[in-house]
Amino acid sequence: MPQPAAAGPAREHRPAGDRVIETRGLTKAYRGGQLAVDGLDLAVPRGSVFGFLGPNGSGKTTTIRMLMGLIEPTAGSARVLGQPMPGAGRRVLPKVGALIEGPALYGFLSGRDNLWRFDAADPTADPRTRAERVGRAVERVGLAAAAGKKARAYSLGMKQRLGLAAALLQPRELLVLDEPTNGLDPQGMREIRALVRELAADGTTVFLSSHLLDEIEQVCTHAAVMARGRLITQGTVADLSATVLGSRGLGRLTVTTPDTADAVRVLKEQGVTDLEVTEDRVTGELPSEPSPQGHQNPATSPDSPLSSDSPLSPDSLELADLNAALVHAGVRVRAFGTERASLEDVFVHLTGEGFDVAG
Amino acid sequence: MSQADGVLRRRPLWSLGLLRSEIGMTFRRWRTLALLAVLAGVPVLVGIAVKIETGDGGSAGGGGGEGGPAFLSQITNNGLFLVFTSLAMTLPFFLPMSIGVIAGDSIAGEATAGTLRYLLVAPAGRTRLLLVKYATTMTFCLVGTLVVALSALLTGAVLFPLGDVTLLSGTSVSFGEGLLRALAIACVVALSLIGVAAVGLFISTLTTSGIAAMATTVGLLITVQILDTIPQLDAIQPYLFPHYWLSFADLLRDPVYWDQLQKNLGLQALYAVVFGSAAWARFTTRDITA
Structure with missing residues (x-):
């Protein structure tokens, strides 16, 4: 029936x-x-x-x-x-x-x-x-x-x-x-x-x-x-991560170095904000220029795969410059890159809370 | 995908398959076997006790409790009377208690184990599952009663002489007819348990704890048995499910007194309808959260 x-x-x-x-x-x-x-x-x-x-x-x-x-x-x-x-x-x-x-x-x-x-x-x-x-x-x-x-x-x-x-x-x-x-x-x-x-x-x-x-x-x-009890969002996994990528640019920059103090100083000069140091890792937000992937319209970047290491075009030049600046200043860099946007980022971004917090 | 695309046909005899699975499963459980072993043990104990007591030269005394028929003294003359005695002794408590365990556990036990949700998404269908559970409980009623009767018959045959049966009304019938009447009595006893089985099934749909459902059913049974003995409550007693249970002895009269037997069966049918409907109403609308 x-x-x-x-x-x-x-x-x-x-x-x-x-x-x-x-x-x-x-x-x-x-x-x-x-x-x-x-x-x-x-x-x-x-x-x-x-x-x-x-x-x-x-x-x-x-x-x-x-x-x-x-x-x-x-x-x-x-x-x-x-x-x-x-x-x-x-x-x-x-x-x-x-x-x-x-x-x-x-x-x-x-x-x-x-x-x-x-x-x-x-x-x-x-x-x-x-x-x-x-x-x-x-x-x-x-x-x-x-x-x-x-x-x-x-x-x-x-x-x-x-x-x-x-x-x-x-x-x-x-x-x-x-x-x-x-x-x-x-x-x-x-x-x-x-x-x-x-x-x-x-x-x-x-x-x-x-x-x-x-x-x-x-x-x-x-x-x-x-x-x-509420549906926060639904869609393709690619779209969901694009929502986050769009709003955050490339995600957080992560530098692993023994010279954390120098690294923080250099990065601050380069315009990186929200710097945090945990042991030998320095993380921070990349300077947010008006990027082509505005978070107002995530559909414009539908192809960005969730788990890529986001070597995206216009900013990659700037990333290389950042690294060069660090090295010029005598900071020994062990690892350098942006953290990928994961579903966890999506979740935290969408709910504004830690994932393990039960409703 | 060919099967999934087409219309899935239900098999007409599928319910019987589910019933067979249910009965097979019930009788494979150790708990069920232990209950049956207890039921089988009662006649053996009674038979041995009577044998020892009369071995001293005295005569077995008394009757089978108030309102119960006085079969006990007849056992030494005829082993067949052990069947009647054993049924009269197990009917007030042992038999309904074991029915309470099986019926109480039927739905609630599946809920406790969580298997209920998988049966329902299979999908077994709530009404059908309930019917299958009730039919299985009724099968257990019959099997339990027959176990008592057969165990009593064997014990009686081993310990005592067999022969013509003197009925309660004094007339004598052949051993063959005595056996037939014993079989009829076993069937009536099994039918007497319909009411308590329906009550147990209903209680089982109320909770997700198998133990709670069993305990409630058995507790209710004891309460009702007590109420049935309080003289001041004689107004409600004709509506209590155990009230006419011992009327099965009327099958040992010549001619048979049908009055109480009919009242008993009518009352059991009433309980089956009322509590069966309540169980159905409850189970088909309940949220399965276990």
Whole structure:
């Protein structure tokens, strides 16, 4: 029962079918009136790897639970795969694989039996192919050797993998992964990232929530930032970092030197402001000339990739001059460069607060 | 992507698959097996106690508690009476307590483990999951009762003679018919537990703590049993779910007295409808935050 033309009178030039997740004014108030999620307008394009970013307690998980039909929104609407949730859960959810707030398993069952159990709960799963699909899912997350062990003996990382395997039991159009690398060692994190990229390459849209900025930075094409239940911004990762690059020029200059006092003096003469010294590092803001990438319009620099070391054109000359000035003044320079703008910078810039501050 | 693009078809017999998974899982848990072991142990203990007491030359005394039928003295003549005695002894507490554990844990236990959210996004469907849980609890009622009856029958056969059965009304029937009546009694006892199972299921939808739901259900059971014995409360007693439980003894009369049996089953059906609906209303609208 599709809602009567809820797609609306073409408010965007893109058809609604392009959006795998679309929410309008999605709001959840818990008892006592506190808003866990406040008027969320989220749009996840098909085929993207969408990073959903925010500190713990910012409303990410509540949003995901509303998208999955586990909790009822107080106000607003959510559409997943073009259909309203939670109403169309029966049709939508078989095409969605989810890992919500960590894995949850039956400790007294083996890993494989856990997957059998979850697969039996899926009305579209064919019991005749179950053994094969379970085997493939276990294989895919690298858990084949431990699949026969009781789940209560699993480490957190193994549980996480098994939770992922459950999300991969069927071909999915959308994967919702809430903190998927939680509890994994660095090797496991790399494997999960590789898996996410592989799935995305197959055309699956991946909605990845995390409070780990570099995780989002490494795998996501798009991102949204939440804080205190509100959506701060969303867009491509490149655009988000451009917002910061635009407002900050090239980011902070960092000089590593044993002669910090001299360096500060020379840099100040050169017009570098906001100088700070930490051990053998001097950092400061580059003189902000009216740069071509004004932060009023971040779209003018859409190509600046987030993780480049920003050797950008007009200023690079000046950077070289700065370095020359330091060396002329007898400052011994160990390292010289600008800090890249990271999603962390984006976050701090957008929220004006440290990332670890819970809403 | 071929499957994802097309219309995903639901399999008509899928609910049975979910039920099978649920029943299989319930009976693989150590807790369930321990409950069944306790239930199986009661008739053995009673049988041995009776054997020791009558071994001294005295006769087993008394009846099976107030309002309960006096089966105990018959056991030494006929081992089949151990079945009736054991059911009469386990029905007031052991059986409903174990049902309370299973029913109370059914939804709340999944919530505690967090597996509830994964079942629901699978998507198992809230109504269907509730029905499957209730059907599994009812299966446990039947299995638990049969375990008591079979254990009693075996113990009785080993320790005491078997033979024609003298009914409560004094007439005698063959051992075969006695067995049939025992089976019928076991079924009635299992059906008597429908009410407490529905109450337990409802309580289970109220909380995310499996332990709390089990404890509340069992506590409620004890409270209701106590209320049922207070004479001043006789106005409400006909509406308490254990009130007609011991009416199963009427199946041992010739002719059978149906009056109380029917009242019992009607009352159980009423509880199933009322608390089943309440559980459904609660569970299908609840926010799953665990």
